[in-house]
């Protein structure tokens with residue numbers, strides 16, 4: 559794991575420590591414990607500090623963003639700016655405090671796998687892309703590294719941190735958008751898999767990614783979205799179908815057209 563997000567925390571000596579949610583003891587007592595360990599208890603996550611910042615995550619029945627709160631989203635902002643950070647569960651932190659056992663860091667930050675959050679290098683991407691056949695973007699390590707690099711290029715938060723889907727043109731929080739292969743990864747040559755700038759495009763998980771993957775939606779030679787005629791016959795898909803039909807896809811270009819052409823010819827269900 560890149561040092562921007564260490565896999566384990568061995569000590570909090572000299573480090574800022576912030577608590578969120580409910581931990582095993584009252585907040586004041588936790589802060590005293592951190593001081594006794596040489597750490598610096600703080601009430602908020604700093605968006606500027608260049609030292610490693612640790613967020614200890616307890617329980618909460620009501621996070622602001624359903625599964626995480628504002629402090630965790632600040633950690634995500636830090637990671638996006640390249641500032642070293644770590645999230646540990648309060649159970650892990652308690653073990654560090656009472657048994658001096660290294661605390662393992664959480665592998666999901668603000669709803670996304672940590673490998674997607676931490677910028678990766680083209681070298682690591684090229685090694686991951688060299689693996690033939692399908693790669694699971696959530697579960698295999700190489701898949702997460704590959705997805706991380708493709709996301710850096712294609713999933714770019716704009717206004718209010720939202721990302722625009724290249725098919726439906728709606729804007730979503732980044733955790734609802736993936737960098738999807740235009741031509742299925744498993745059918746790409748090594749050179750195509752490594753063509754990071756052109757082989758992928760941003761798709762929302764709110765319909766477009768699974769529909770494109772199944773070929774119920776495609777993009778034609780003119781860069782116009784085509785939809786499978788039977789989508790109109792399914793009531794639940796009708797609204798999205800109408801939204802998508804005849805829209806022009808901003809990711810279609812002279813460099814990407816061969817990937818779209820493959821999808822349209824081999825995957826599109828008329």
Ligand SMILES: [Zn+2]
Pocket residue numbers: 723724725726727728761762763764765766767
């Ligand atoms: Zn979409």
